[in-house]
Structure formats: C-alpha cells, structure tokens
Amino acid sequence: MVRLKPEETRQRIMDSAQRLFVERGYFNTVIPDIVRDSEISIGSIYHHFANKQDLAKALYQETLQTFLREMHSCTDHLTGVKNKLNAVVQFIYTLCEDNPIQMEYMLFMRHNEIFPEHIPICLSEPFKAVEEWIEDGIASGDVTPGIPLLMAGVFMGGILKVVELKLRGVLKQPLPEVVNQTFVLAWRSIAK
Amino acid sequence: MVRLKPEETRQRIMDSAQRLFVERGYFNTVIPDIVRDSEISIGSIYHHFANKQDLAKALYQETLQTFLREMHSCTDHLTGVKNKLNAVVQFIYTLCEDNPIQMEYMLFMRHNEIFPEHIPICLSEPFKAVEEWIEDGIASGDVTPGIPLLMAGVFMGGILKVVELKLRGVLKQPLPEVVNQTFVLAWRSIAK
DNA sequence: GTCTATAATACGATAGAC
DNA sequence: GTCTATCGTATTATAGAC
Numbered sequence A, B: 001m002v003r004l005k006p007e008e009t010r011q012r013i014m015d016s017a018q019r020l021f022v023e024r025g026y027f028n029t030v031i032p033d034i035v036r037d038s039e040i041s042i043g044s045i046y047h048h049f050a051n052k053q054d055l056a057k058a059l060y061q062e063t064l065q066t067f068l069r070e071m072h073s074c075t076d077h078l079t080g081v082k083n084k085l086n087a088v089v090q091f092i093y094t095l096c097e098d099n100p101i102q103m104e105y106m107l108f109m110r111h112n113e114i115f116p117e118h119i120p121i122c123l124s125e126p127f128k129a130v131e132e133w134i135e136d137g138i139a140s141g142d143v144t145p146g147i148p149l150l151m152a153g154v155f156m157g158g159i160l161k162v163v164e165l166k167l168r169g170v171l172k173q174p175l176p177e178v179v180n181q182t183f184v185l186a187w188r189s190i191a192k
Numbered sequence C: 001g002t003c004t005a006t007a008a009t010a011c012g013a014t015a016g017a018c
Numbered sequence D: 001g002t003c004t005a006t007c008g009t010a011t012t013a014t015a016g017a018c
Helices: A005-026 A033-037 A042-048 A053-074 A081-098 A100-108 A125-140 A148-167 A176-191 B004-022 B032-040 B042-046 B053-076 B080-100 B100-108 B125-140 B148-167 B175-190
Strands: none
Touching: A005 A033, A005 A100, A005 A176, A005 B080, A033 A042, A033 B125, A042 A053, A053 A100, A081 A100, A081 A125, A081 A148, A081 A176, A081 B053, A081 B148, A100 A148, A125 A148, A125 A176, A148 A176, A148 B148, A148 B175, A176 B175, B004 B032, B004 B042, B004 B053, B004 B100, B032 B042, B053 B080, B053 B100, B053 B125, B080 B100, B080 B125, B080 B175, B100 B148, B125 B148
C-alpha cells in the first residue's frame, strides 16, 4: 500500500462513502465497510471526520457545490429560457452517463433522514434557477402564461423521471440518444 | 386501555409504523418508538410480525395492493388515453390530500434499502399501465408518435414532481386547485 | 394474545502505539 | 497522520409469566 497525501486519503474516504451510500444506503453502510472499500483505517477516518454524520455532511456539501458550479458554467453564458433549459438538460444527462453514482446520490439519497433539517437537493438552488428562467420566459412570451412553480415542477419532473428510468435500468438507451427527444417533450408542456 | 381485537392490534402497529417510517425513516424508527406510538407492547408486535423487516414487508405489500385496487376502480370503466390519464391524476392528487402519509410512503420510501431486491413503486404496475395507455394513444392518433417509455416518464414525472412540491410544503395551494392546470401541462407534452 | 424483563450482538466511537 | 485493539451502548429479538 503506497502512502497517500492527507488530501488524497480524505478524498478516497469520501469516494468510497458516496458509492456505498448509493449502493446500500447510509444506514446499511457501516464504518468497517468504508474501511474495506477505501483501504483506509478506521482511525484515519475518524481523524479526518468527527463522526459518520459529519462525513455524510461534508460529502453532501462538496457534491452539491461542485454540481452547482458546473451547472452554472453551462448556462450562464446563454440567453433565453429555451437555451438555458436545454443546456441544463444536456448537462444533467451527460453527468448521469459520466458519473451515475453522483447523479443517484443527488437525486435519491434521503438526506433529510441523515440531517433532520434538510431540503431535498432537487428543490433547492438548481430548481429555483429553472423557476426563475420560466418566469422570465413568461414575461418575454416564450413560455405560456401560468404558475411558474407548477411549470418548473412539470418540466423538471419529466426530465428527471427519465434519468430515474435510466438509473434503474428500465430505459436501455444511453441518455445522450434520447436527450433531444425528451427535451422536446418537456419543453412542449410549457412552451407558448 | 381497551382491549382490541387481534386484527385491530395488527392494523394499529402497521399504521404507527407507516407514520413513523415516513416521518423519520425506517432506520431511524426503533421498535420502542412503534411501541410508544401504537401503545402495543413489544411482545405483541413480535407476535404479529416475525421481525422489523417482516413488518415493513407486510406494510409495503398491503399498501401497494390497496393503491392498485383503488386506482383501477377509477380508470377501468373509462375509455381513451386522455380520460384514463386524467382519472389517474385526479385519483393521485385526491389521495395525496386525503392521506399524505400513504402518498409519501409510496413515493419516497427507499424500499430497496429495506428489501435488497426491490423495484421502486413508481416504476411498477401503475407506471406500466400508463405506458400501455400511451401506446394505445399513439395507435389511435391521440398521442404524438414517439417512444412510449420516454413519454410515460415525462408525463408521470411532471405529475409526480408537483405532488412532491406539495408534500415538501413548497407548493402552498391544495392540489385539487391545481390539478387541472397541471394535467393540461403534462398532457401537452405528449398530445398530438 | 399480550405483556415485562432480559439476553445477544452489532455498531459507532475512542485510546494509545507508532 | 495512520494504525490496531477495544469499549460502551443502543437495538433487535427472545423467554417466560399471565
């Protein structure tokens, strides 16, 4: 076993934790599982993180932060609702192919069972951005008039359910093959 | 404490378990919590159910069975995709108002963390029914041509995300007030 | 069938050497 | 900073009286 830099040790622990949390759930993952998978000792894990929940929290925050930064870098330079929404959908579907673990972690982990106060990721910043773009779209006449929250829900719900179908193995095609068709369907629900 | 019939005892245990599983999650609910909430002794719980997982399994099967029976009684007498889909949406939104615990239990419990083999409820029978109706709709010309699985995903995803918004307290209006508007949005995505 | 008291164990977390 | 060995406790499940 080669000796790692402390930062690499920390990252290894988080990578293993994310995979195991997704595969078996937080409560079904015990510290010795993380020890086996990461090949980092339990003492070292408790050196980097105060306890199991603290590890989960760091993982949650860093994953969400990365996602938001990358999402914004895909959309910020674009103008118009349709372009922005399309870019988000392309980004999500690509991420789901490249890193299904991260996608599943964000979409389906019951973070509120770990941190009692928590809001589901899909209703937080990314979702609010979509809602605001739709509001702008109504104002500019690109989107049919209605309740923006409802429209954002219907739009993103449709997009994300297809991701779920893929992650569950129900949908066989790679997401990039169906991304355009799916976007057209979801866009039709709110387009003027 | 009045003496209950055995069948009432069993039902009380399941009602408490469902509420607690939804509120704090399966793994955060310990047997003594169910004892306190149901006011049934631990010995009696273990008389009716072999163990905690067996209780969860009975709860899952009976909840799903009830849902399917009621859903079919809402749709079986109707003809045409649009009518059937509308009836399902009305049924789901009404159920969500009447029994949000049951709705949340079905939509968001990670049943596969409890029963390793499990399929998420929303991808099982009810979802397949929607997919088949859409197939029929394409054949009859009511629905735009495309991949039925994808269209069922976009349609039901949109419908269910609004339920999620309601259950999470993000959407303030009662669902019956927005059910028609939501159906119109989701229907537009797949209508010819 | 229902209850109380208790056993068995699995887990998170710590102590202390290197 | 990393490791191994171990503790304390919370939780599931059982035993046995009524």
